[in-house]
Amino acid sequence: DALHQCRARPWGLNNCNHREDAGVVCSDSQLEITAKVRLVDGPHRCAGRLEVFQNNRWGTVCGNGWDMNDAIVVCRQLGCGIALSAPVQAHFGQGSDPIWMNRVSCIGTESSISECLSSSWGIQLCTHMDDAGVECSVLSEDTSTLRLVNGPHRCSGRVEVFHNQQWGTVCDDGWDMYDAMVVCRQLGCGEALSATTQASFGRGVDPIWLDRVACTGRENALTQCRARPWGVNGCTHQEDAGVVCSDKNITSEAAQIRLVNGPSRCAGRVEVLHGGQWGTVCDDGWNIQAATVVCRQLNCGGAESAPSGA
Missing domain, CATH: 3.10.250.10 (SRCR-like domain)
Structure with a gap:
């Protein structure tokens, strides 16, 4: 499943030069489709003003009829997790290029926005004040290093992080709603409802990896927040932190x-x-x-x- 699982010489040991650098060509039938859509002027690559590539030029999408079914397709096409919102009226700023698409109507199961019904390309019935946007949850490598356990569903429970090949808990010293907001965002679990303390979802048994977490609430992953060094804490599992998310997107x-x-x-x-x-x-x-x-x-x-x- 991963290159590092294959047999090879120890890291850094070789008698090669960069004229021997290896490469790969994959078929990736979705690559060409995906490369024709992007989200710009947002907080991260999975949120922003929607732009599509046509006639060797990027352009925007009109917000007439734009809804969550359309956003779901865009998020799927970009590998960006769950659609959180489908803002219109240039929520992420006005574009300046052609308005390529209008009255997009997806059913939500398409793999590309180009498969959805829409008016003919380039027929402008809008202004850039109507530019459509998309906000998706971010599915990244960090998603697999965070989980909520012992809760009623995957979006509620004791916070655990994966570090040094082992799951561990988070101490509740300083744990607050800003931290919970980041956890819920990272897992695509909607809004944070509460940041629980005192092992409200039971005590963990593994290492206490993080302590004094101090998120601003704008980070995309818990590991981006300030905290004490990994494993350094004066806590017990009676202080394990938890989170309850709204789970509105599941x-x-x-x-x-x-x-x-x-x-x-x-x-x-x-x-x-x-x-x-x-x-x-x-x-x-x-x-x-x-x-x-x-x-x-x-x-x-x-x-x-x-x-x-x-």
């Missing part, structure tokens, strides 16, 4: 499933919530098609395997 069905005991929130034993209690799934007939549904439901990308036998 469907009721998605909130009933989780992956546990794996290396990240997107790998592990499948558990479903029924009758107020979590339970497992038997592997009889379990296959990659079933895994594909689970990965889609949890916004975890493509399914890589469907292991059985516990």
Whole structure:
């Protein structure tokens, strides 16, 4: 699954020069489509004014009829996680290039905005005051290093971070709503409702990795916030921090499933919530098609395997 898992000489040991640098060409059938859409003038690459590439020139999209179904397609196309909002009226500033698309009407399942119904390209019935935007949650490498456990769903629970190949907790010294806001944003879990303290979701048993976390609330990942050095703290697990997020972007069905005991929130034993209690799934007939549904439901990308036998 990763290059560093392959056999090789120890790091840095070689008798090569840069004339021997290796490269790769992948088929990536989605690359050409994805490269024709971007979000600009936003706080990060997954939020901003929507622009599309046509006739060798970037242009904007009119906000007439622009809605969450359209934003869902853009977020999927850019690999940006969950659509949080579909702002209009130049929320991210006015563009200055052509207005390429108008009256876009996606159903939400398309893989590219070019597959959605719209008026003919380049017919301008708008001004740049109507430029459409998109705000998506950010799915990055950091997403797999953060999780919420022992809560009723994946968007509520004790905060745990992955460091040095081991999960650990966060001390509640200074833990507040700004910190919770970052956690909820990083996990694509909507708005922060509370920043819990005193091990309200149970005590962890692993290392206490972070202490004195001090986020401004604008960071995209908890690791971007100020904190004491990894593992340095004077805490006990009685002080484990937690978070409750609004979970407004997860469907009721998605909130009933989780992956546990794996290396990240997107790998592990499948558990479903029924009758107020979590339970497992038997592997009889379990296959990659079933895994594909689970990965889609949890916004975890493509399914890589469907292991059985516990």
